[in-house]
Amino acid sequence: MGARLAEGGALNDIELLADAARVAGEIGLSYFGKSPEVWIKGKDSPVSEADIAIDCYLKERLLAVRPDYGWLSEETEDSPARLAARRLFVIDPIDGTRGFLQGTENWTVSLAIVEAGRPTEAVLFGPVVERLYKAEAGCGATCNDRPISPSASDLLSEGEFAIPARVSEHIQNRLCGSMSRARHIHSLAYRIALVADGGLSGTIARPSAQDWDIAAADLILEEAGGALLRLDGEKPLYNQPSTRHDWLLASGPAVRSSLKNALIEAIEEQA
Template structure:
């Protein structure tokens, strides 16, 4: 069994990839979750079952929070928690996109301390430990220093519309999109894109791992009110995410409309 938590997460993430690839582009069974929560495939459930067993056997005293496991209150009484998205970007997985992956994190006292995001189709493993930097396939990564007027931001179209910006002035940035929030954060971490944002309430399992990876790479990651993200909340959501290199993050945060409505 791997020794450190980061080794454990990395091993588990690659094992998740092996399972998911067995279903990819093979018409896996798909169901819709209640209350419009999105689709879930048999691959999501198979990966979740493996991870829950593997990680619980390795760290039986850790709490558990996963998109595909019914949540409870037990995790709130534990010192450390696994925060897991078995497949982040399920819609992309169903569509045959390359941009889905597995997001695994360990949280302690509300902070992510270890994280792994694995993108199986691209064979990319992003990793980070608190205070030790971030890496892509073992090589150190860092965000860009691109100024606002030249920046390319990852996010949905609605986030770059006037209601969310002071005086209705949308920042002069280019926009593109990837389906996985964890991957978006990693793409900011490694400098592939300059920033990412979402003004929707964001589930912890979507962002915990990517948030640490981006932070350890040197980006600033906050919620939409420019507050530090906290995890293992009783209701496991945070109010949106903004991530970018320090100067770009400051420029974007300064332009946000206070008291944003939610798309």
Template structure:
């Protein structure tokens, strides 16, 4: 499997000596390992499916995706800062997108040899075993993966929800932790790149979570700008409660719950 082969490449660099540079423009660091994993995935996946398009954080081909019917969306190392720090919570994220929707998603944590996967219409699994999202009914007592910046009062016209929070550097891993019910939800309100969330969004949705953008709309991938307007993934009752806080007095009617991707 491509994810495991790429994981072996990542582990050859992890906790070792490798080149690091800053991408600039606030995009954070990239390492020699990120690029090596990207090459590994490209060699395997594009050889197997030469008719698919390619969108990767570390490949300068965003404008060469073309009009292919399906596209690989890849983050070679999601959580590069965790990787640099020698932490285990970095992930490799692989998705196949068709007509804006994710049809296959895989998130692999090489340092833990942990594999999450899902296909559209199927179940979500961790290491081959089914996983289910939380049944948390609302905000009170909910445990959410997020950062403090996402809980600024100006982001919550209906009042900042009182949440117990945790954090993981990798967005893909956060979505998988929601999928297996270890956290009730996760949220990121700034624009999020497709490669960070595509695979994890499908895994969380197939586990029973509701997955939308920050305004409650369905996620759409591989647009002209490969980003969504944030991501909120949570147990259905919790998601609805979060959207009441999020939209406040301006909310009208039900928020969409068909976004998963």
């Protein structure tokens, strides 16, 4: 997926997202490790001046060239007007803000375009780890322009899984402690992208993920050959009245059934 131009010489959507993500990453790095100002939104969710700066840049940059697209971002007040848009930008200026503020490397800038409830173009950029993931519906997925694919292992006892502690404990009890749980990565989008490139064998999202957390990574994983699915086996839908999602499971096809069954058992055990 090299740089491609739309009719008239302008960047097409995927390269527009990639170019914007790179600049957004530079903005993030200008604040990284420098104690940016922080506020708390909701109950305990931090937002920093870096989040706001990136959000402002992306909104101005993207809507200037795609004024007919809708807009949904973690750091912009939601508007029901987005529901009428045929195509919609779904943006997380910094996915993994807690990690960003703690100085860890695994934060990302997440950009997607959604149409008819599903992402059609996606870019995820990790400025510190220097990984740029891209995907277009039907065109495959890459990391730094190299094709990616998920792990082919069908065993929960192989690979690493980024999953909640209670699910890990349930699986390890069943497997006599033979499952490897990865260290915590604050960015859910990056965890899903690592499943897409085989760096992780699977990950689970709790019932709190929002559209902006997962839309880009969802397409990247799907185009790599894996899937992000609800427990009923269906794909999540985006640009709905509620942006919140229930339990979600990300994996390659080989381990999907085993991981899904273990998650369902763990949920039922805790009920």
